[in-house]
Amino acid sequence: MFKKISLLLVFLPFILTGCGNQTITTNTTTTSNTITTSSNSVTIQNFAFTPQELTVTAGTTVTWTNNDNMIHTIVSQNLFESKILNKGDKFSFTFTTLGEFDYICDIHPSIKGKIIVK
Numbered sequence: 001m002f003k004k005i006s007l008l009l010v011f012l013p014f015i016l017t018g019c020g021n022q023t024i025t026t027n028t029t030t031t032s033n034t035i036t037t038s039s040n041s042v043t044i045q046n047f048a049f050t051p052q053e054l055t056v057t058a059g060t061t062v063t064w065t066n067n068d069n070m071i072h073t074i075v076s077q078n079l080f081e082s083k084i085l086n087k088g089d090k091f092s093f094t095f096t097t098l099g100e101f102d103y104i105c106d107i108h109p110s111i112k113g114k115i116i117v118k
């Protein structure tokens with residue numbers, strides 16, 4: 001008789017904690033997908049893109065600024081096309097696809113540049 005009670009006393013905490021473990025803990029921590037973007041700049045000056053070739057990581061927003069007194073555009077076939085940029089105007093494009101993207105000024109096609117996305 002005494003043995004049975006003592007056994008019950010021994011196992012009672014386990015039974016109670018066993019029940020306690022059944023409380024469902026909900027994980028409310030949400031993982032935020034932070035996309036790290038770094039800004040990279042290309043200037044248009046003296047009929048040239050500077051830097052002429054720019055390497056960026058995927059997700060990078062590249063901003064072109066026209067520093068020439070002449071109007072320019074930034075056009076990459078099948079990818080983007082800026083409006084006519086007057087002096088001081090900017091154009092931005094975010095590169096999400098890996099690859100090499102050649103672009104030109106549509107008004108002066110001899111002005112060429114390249115963005116490499118790695």
Ligand SMILES: [Cu+2]
Nearest residue numbers: 072105107108
């Ligand atoms: Cu131009």
